[in-house]
Amino acid sequence: MSNRLANPHLDTMASDFLYHLDINVANTQDTSDIQQKFGDVRVVCTGGTASRMRELALYMRKVLGVSDPSDPVDLCERGHRYAMYKVGPVLCVSHGVGSSTFSVVLHELLKLVKYARCQNPIFLRIGTCGGLGVPPGTVVVTKDAFNGLLRNEHQIAILGKLVVRPAQFSEDVIKNIMEYGADPNDGFQTISANTMGTDCFYEGQGRTDGAICEYTEKDKMDFLQKCHDLGIRNIEMEASMFASVTKKVGVKAGDVCVTVVNRLEGDQVTVTMDQKHEFEQRPFLVVGRYIKKLLSQNLLK
Ligand SMILES: O=P(O)(O)O[C@@H]1C[C@H](O)[C@@H](CO)O1
Numbered sequence: 001m002s003n004r005l006a007n008p009h010l011d012t013m014a015s016d017f018l019y020h021l022d023i024n025v026a027n028t029q030d031t032s033d034i035q036q037k038f039g040d041v042r043v044v045c046t047g048g049t050a051s052r053m054r055e056l057a058l059y060m061r062k063v064l065g066v067s068d069p070s071d072p073v074d075l076c077e078r079g080h081r082y083a084m085y086k087v088g089p090v091l092c093v094s095h096g097v098g099s100s101t102f103s104v105v106l107h108e109l110l111k112l113v114k115y116a117r118c119q120n121p122i123f124l125r126i127g128t129c130g131g132l133g134v135p136p137g138t139v140v141v142t143k144d145a146f147n148g149l150l151r152n153e154h155q156i157a158i159l160g161k162l163v164v165r166p167a168q169f170s171e172d173v174i175k176n177i178m179e180y181g182a183d184p185n186d187g188f189q190t191i192s193a194n195t196m197g198t199d200c201f202y203e204g205q206g207r208t209d210g211a212i213c214e215y216t217e218k219d220k221m222d223f224l225q226k227c228h229d230l231g232i233r234n235i236e237m238e239a240s241m242f243a244s245v246t247k248k249v250g251v252k253a254g255d256v257c258v259t260v261v262n263r264l265e266g267d268q269v270t271v272t273m274d275q276k277h278e279f280e281q282r283p284f285l286v287v288g289r290y291i292k293k294l295l296s297q298n299l300l301k
């Protein structure tokens with residue numbers, strides 16, 4: 001990552017308050033305090049819930065051999081929006097449901113790693129999703145991210161106009177996660193496939209069990225089949241925004257999600273909470289092995 005983001009205005013700001021993180025960059029010309037706290041960060045892991053990110057932080061302690069019996073500290077607790085835990089060079093940060101909440105914290109995290117002068121940090125999303133023709137519990141590493149219009153791009157309204165940006169994740173992050181993170185002996189499948197990221201869990205993902213639905217079961221199945229034909233094997237709510245924002249600023253990123261339902265067989269997520277919890281550990285395993293390799297082999301260039 002160069003030390004510049006895609007915003008020339010940042011160069012003119014004397015200070016920068018990362019509001020939702022409750023982190024104050026008091027002097028953008030001298031960020032030594034931020035560098036001291038966050039300068040060693042090499043991987044920023046994100047995911048929907050605070051509890052998952054806390055568990056990931058505990059898991060990363062094991063992976064990285066960090067012996068620390070204390071409770072992980074939420075560095076953003078006073079912001080009351082997102083949770084952030086730091087385990088050595090790994091940050092674990094919650095992002096809420098969907099692209100709108102994720103994009104807020106993503107902008108602030110990208111500025112944080114810039115002010116901290118982190119060396120080529122990699123951003124990852126570790127989430128849950130609906131599967132398309134794969135059994136629940138399958139881990140999907142996203143190749144191309146499609147939006148709800150089935151385009152491999154992200155659309156955003158800016159100054160009253162629609163801005164369209166490409167939405168691809170870094171090829172070498174995908175390759176390395178598959179090579180070093182996936183293990184055929186895990187007892188579940190880890191596949192690399194396309195992902196659809198939608199702005200709505202219900203209508204946007206073609207469900208017929210939301211509060212509103214103006215299409216038939218056949219319309220839904222035709223749409224899901226079309227998604228399947230495009231190589232889409234999972235559906236969540238962040239991939240296209242995440243891929244496009246990280247690509248725009250030149251930060252390498254990857255999206256690793258476990259399926260909790262096979263959408264070709266139904267809309268309702270009926271896995272038990274225990275089962276869901278077990279499924280959520282699966283991307284931890286995959287990402288944990290990848291991060292360990294990454295840090296030991298300096299794949300971070
Ligand atoms: O990381 P999570 O499990 O939050 O990802 C998916 C996509 C949405 O954020 C949410 C919908 O249930 O779960």
Ligand SMILES: O=c1cc[nH]c(=O)[nH]1
Nearest residue numbers: 128129130235236237
């Ligand atoms: O079907 C699903 C399950 C989890 N998350 C989603 O966005 N969709």
